[in-house]
Amino acid sequence: MTESLRSVSIHVPVLARVEGEGALDLRIDNGVIAELRLRIFEPPRFFEKFLEGHHYSEIPDMVARICGICPVAYQVTAAQALEKLFGVELDPWARAMRRVFYCGEWIQSHSLHIHLLAAPDFFGCSSAIELARIAPEEVRRGLRIQALGNELMDLFGARSVHPVGIRIGGFHAAPALSRIQAMRDKLRAALPEAEALVRWAARIQLPPDDQAFISVALRHPTDYAIEAGAIAASDGLLIEAESYDDHFAERHETHSTALFSTYHQQPYLVGPLARLNLNRDRLPEGIKALLAETGFTLPSRNIFHSLLARAVEILLALQEALRLLDHYTMPESPWVPVIPRAGVATGCTEAPRGLLWHRYEMDDDGRVVSARIVPPTSQNQGRIEEDLRLSLLNFGLDQPDEALRLHCEKVIRNYDPCISCATHFLRMRVERT
């Protein structure tokens, strides 16, 4: 699969360990970056189009299929948007369990990313299976935490990939008390493991990096925002999901099938590090103390802290799930009835990879007239390119191609891009003149 280029053409096979198909084109002219493009060529699957005409009750099952790794994010965001439009007030039980369910996804997705995708880079390994040979306990611990996240999702959704538990108005069913009790024991037992994970992640030697970027994340009046909140930016913006289009725009670049998002014409960061940067004051005291102890100071301008940020959020999600399940009682009904009405439904939550925004125009019968979905990876796309430019300059353009490629891969993996669809090849072309 060699690609012929004008001058020096190097085909470096493949960025593994990302979720999706991307490529990086890098051209260096006389020691200056002349071109740097992250190309995403996943074939579009047109979700927004085929949602049209479907009934609101079918939306959670359909949008889940956008991503096998974060289906809950899609389901909860759609439900939140539609419930707002339909004027549905969720039962406090359902509201709390939505957050617990979402915590399960954070735990699963973050642990998968840390151990299977990102960490091997920092130990000179090409996979978690290789890493398990030199750090068996740490990898096993990670896989156990990931499995627990999956189990928490199972509890409410019967399975963790495309779970079937959510309905507009609440959940289809409430788990029995005995299952919740068993889950509480497991969550409690996992807390020291997650703490150890944070300490381990904090000890990983990171490349130094210092970049100015805008962080964007949800912000909640009291909680660490996950399934609800207003959209905040590190320059002080605080808006409701409905005003998203006044500040953010999407554009199509020909080299990518994912749209690029900008905030006031600039790239911006979403995801775990952006969340910690904006919501560090919402962390429980215990976690703040642990961070102080490990020397992780926030806000951080080093994107390599993303792995540690995920570890911190795993601990947070475990604590939150435990807290919310602590006084669990069976609800009278797991859902409230819904009466559809026409209008525009807008919703926003924090998917594991960052802000996820949905907008649905609905008709009187509760059917979709039009849909728009802005996933985290398209929001991070511009920032990834900007980051690559800066960090490559930092790293030194005279480095050998192989070292350049590895560094680029590491940078890209910080964002945990979820390009779900098609192959997982990052074909990097380096041209030098």
Added chain:
Amino acid sequence: MNVASANPSKPRVAVHKFSSCDGCQLAFLNLGEDLLTLADRVDLVHFAEAGPLDPDTEVDVAFVEGSVYTPEDRERIQHIRRHSRLLIAIGACAVSGGIQALRNSADGGDWVAQIYAHPEAIDSLEHSTPIAQHVKVDFELWGCPVSGPQMLVVVNSLLLGVTPYDNADKVCTECKRRNLTCIMVSRGVACMGPVTRAGCGALCPSLGRDCYGCYGPAAHANTDALAARFTHQGLAPQAIMRRFQSINSQAPVFLAAADKLRKRND
């Protein structure tokens, strides 16, 4: 389908991805510590999301997730077939074209123009098609998504030199085994279980909700009778059609059922 005898050392296994949500590969990545056991028993030579990359090497078994949706996909699946002794399609996208095949019955070109400012730069085929439409497939595992236990049964069968069991029976049989009261009979829920392939373990009915057919059509599915039952329950013709036009819309049995309803409505 004997991998074990063909290769006395570890069988070489590849996991390939086509157009999909990544969810079926998670059947491997979500195995927890069993993933390390699996890595001991087989030689994972290509599995991009997990790290190993070698798409060109000869393998004993290739698991293929996703549907064929780009011109490049068409070439790639041929290449994979040539280099794999056994090819196993996993999940709805790979066996029926998946949810993205809903585009097959619509004007896809127009859709591109509505979403992208530069439609000419989008390189996708008009139809999302299953793997078996392009190459010989040795075994198909249905489900959206396939589950970890389902995958392990297949892997272990192959390791033991046994043809994997193909359960094409209906979800109803799983409800009976789980002792779940039929939600259709007892509560009038429009459940797709009577025509849907088993394999999930009747997850939706266990939560008191309708099966929505994500495992595709079962063998001998009587879609006419089910559609008549839905009508009797008061579902509008459009709503009944949508029941068949979802995750596995291009599976021939569901496609035929939807077409029949459409013709009747016209």
